[in-house]
Amino acid sequence: MPQLVCENLTLGYDGNNIITNLSFEVNASDYLCIVGENGSGKSTLIKAVANLISPVSGSIRKGGGLKANEIGYLPQQTAVQKDFPASVEEVVRSGFINSSGLRPFYTKEQKLLAKENMERLEIYGLAKRCYRELSGGQQQRVLLARALCATRKLLLLDEPVASLDPQASSGMYDIIAKLNNTVTTIVMVSHDIAICVSYASHILHIGGRSALFFGAKKDYLNSEYGRKFAGLRGVNRRDGYY
Amino acid sequence: MDTINKLVMYFEYPFVRSALLVGMLIALCSALLGVTLVLKRFSFIGDGLSHVAFGATAVAAALQMANQFWLVLPVTIVSAVLLLASGQNSKTKGDAAVAMVSVGSLALGYLVMSLYSKSANLSGDVCSTLFGSTSILTLTGTGVLLCIALSILVVAVFLLFYHKIFAVVFDEEFMSATGVDAKAYNFMLAVVIAVVIVLAMNLVGALLISALVIFPALSAMRVFKSFFAVSVCAVVVSVCCAALGILASIAIGAPVGSTIVAIDIIGFFLFSIVGAISGKNPAV
Numbered sequence A: 001m002p003q004l005v006c007e008n009l010t011l012g013y014d015g016n017n018i019i020t021n022l023s024f025e026v027n028a029s030d031y032l033c034i035v036g037e038n039g040s041g042k043s044t045l046i047k048a049v050a051n052l053i054s055p056v057s058g059s060i061r062k063g064g065g066l067k068a069n070e071i072g073y074l075p076q077q078t079a080v081q082k083d084f085p086a087s088v089e090e091v092v093r094s095g096f097i098n099s100s101g102l103r104p105f106y107t108k109e110q111k112l113l114a115k116e117n118m119e120r121l122e123i124y125g126l127a128k129r130c131y132r133e134l135s136g137g138q139q140q141r142v143l144l145a146r147a148l149c150a151t152r153k154l155l156l157l158d159e160p161v162a163s164l165d166p167q168a169s170s171g172m173y174d175i176i177a178k179l180n181n182t183v184t185t186i187v188m189v190s191h192d193i194a195i196c197v198s199y200a201s202h203i204l205h206i207g208g209r210s211a212l213f214f215g216a217k218k219d220y221l222n223s224e225y226g227r228k229f230a231g232l233r234g235v236n237r238r239d240g241y242y
Numbered sequence B: 001m002d003t004i005n006k007l008v009m010y011f012e013y014p015f016v017r018s019a020l021l022v023g024m025l026i027a028l029c030s031a032l033l034g035v036t037l038v039l040k041r042f043s044f045i046g047d048g049l050s051h052v053a054f055g056a057t058a059v060a061a062a063l064q065m066a067n068q069f070w071l072v073l074p075v076t077i078v079s080a081v082l083l084l085a086s087g088q089n090s091k092t093k094g095d096a097a098v099a100m101v102s103v104g105s106l107a108l109g110y111l112v113m114s115l116y117s118k119s120a121n122l123s124g125d126v127c128s129t130l131f132g133s134t135s136i137l138t139l140t141g142t143g144v145l146l147c148i149a150l151s152i153l154v155v156a157v158f159l160l161f162y163h164k165i166f167a168v169v170f171d172e173e174f175m176s177a178t179g180v181d182a183k184a185y186n187f188m189l190a191v192v193i194a195v196v197i198v199l200a201m202n203l204v205g206a207l208l209i210s211a212l213v214i215f216p217a218l219s220a221m222r223v224f225k226s227f228f229a230v231s232v233c234a235v236v237v238s239v240c241c242a243a244l245g246i247l248a249s250i251a252i253g254a255p256v257g258s259t260i261v262a263i264d265i266i267g268f269f270l271f272s273i274v275g276a277i278s279g280k281n282p283a284v
């Protein structure tokens, strides 16, 4: 039973369809990378899966015992107000709200897990700092730690390393891969084709309002779009843009 | 010396003591919710709701209801829910809706009062509803009990849902995405905010509610940087200012509401200075 089945999905805003007739599925412990150009609708798709926008038509079904409150989410952008008083620890722990039910406090295990997630992302030293006074990369890690607290099953990541330094990004990818190896299914948007190719099990390449490719990674590399996309990025890398 | 004697004398009266107790409880509630209101950018809704409460009070007075709570509270709660729901859909429409409701209820409230008031002193009545000149001192037995009960309810809700309120206020989108019913919490907040506003009207009158709700939160935010510290500090500031304000107003014979708000404002400036000196808050 797949964890996520999207069938004939059409997504859009105010009557403009961004994606039409998209179908794919994600099985437990898959690592799906979503690639595509800017504006192709990757974030829109992630938001639809996260139940933040409703599809114009088609369906997104969750299966395999996956409940709505077992999803972790890292948005591409989080608009937190400039003057919001919140410590790093408070933000990270808030990831547990979806599994807390009506319990008014965090349990010992939750606090410990929050600490572990902060240590993994090397932000435990910042635990008492004010979230809004951190650098962009540090904030990103805090939100990642929060997303990790929110799930053990399915993690939706929209460009998780967008503002991390190279060392932190590769550390991040290792963490994500480890999570994937233990329990968590990963659905990740990334522009980093090298990463997609080395870590992902499946690739969804969207463009022109639909899926250009969906399937296992090895098939992608032999496909028309895969060769083009990977080749394109390879050139950039040699030129030093990448 | 004279003032102290006067205060001691006043404390002989049970209604002064209960006014002080109720006033501090109301200040506590309004500070707790004030932090949320400010952070959610709901300050303007709080203001609008206070005018709704004024309109409802005017109608209740015209109907000569024995206990105005039973009209004012439901009307304010319904308005809060409607306003917050409309504010969610589209920003500008929400603003306009709040403005409409706010000014509309002010005008209608005054109209109803002028047409139907049996009292000889209309402007005095209007003034005391708007600025709460003495209402806290004239609360009757049931009024006092109701205020205490509602305050306890508000505090209980806040304590039980403290982490959830923080999470939903901080990042509603993340909460929805991870399967938390953020709408339900918004609904709950709307109801609690309405209750706090009706309570606060007894203390400072309709026009000054926003000040009571917002100043302690803003003061605390000048100095502290975590949600917990800000909440605790806002409560302490608010309760102290209310107690001082009530005592001072009795001592100098000034209206309760505006005295409390004046002290809140002084508190805000003190905290701004502390914040600036400790260098924790360069801008804003």
Ligand SMILES: Nc1ncnc2c1ncn2[C@@H]1O[C@H](COP(=O)(O)OP(=O)(O)OP(=O)(O)O)[C@@H](O)[C@H]1O
Binding pocket: A013, A018, A036, A037, A038, A039, A040, A041, A042, A043, A044, A045, A076
């Ligand atoms: N809230 C919105 N309202 C209207 N249109 C939107 C909204 N969000 C996105 N769009 C449009 O939908 C299209 C897809 O946007 P989306 O953010 O999903 O792209 P993306 O693939 O994530 O791009 P990027 O690589 O830059 O993150 C864009 O053309 C954008 O203009």
Ligand SMILES: [Mg+2]
Binding pocket: A042, A043, A044, A076, A158
């Ligand atoms: Mg995007």
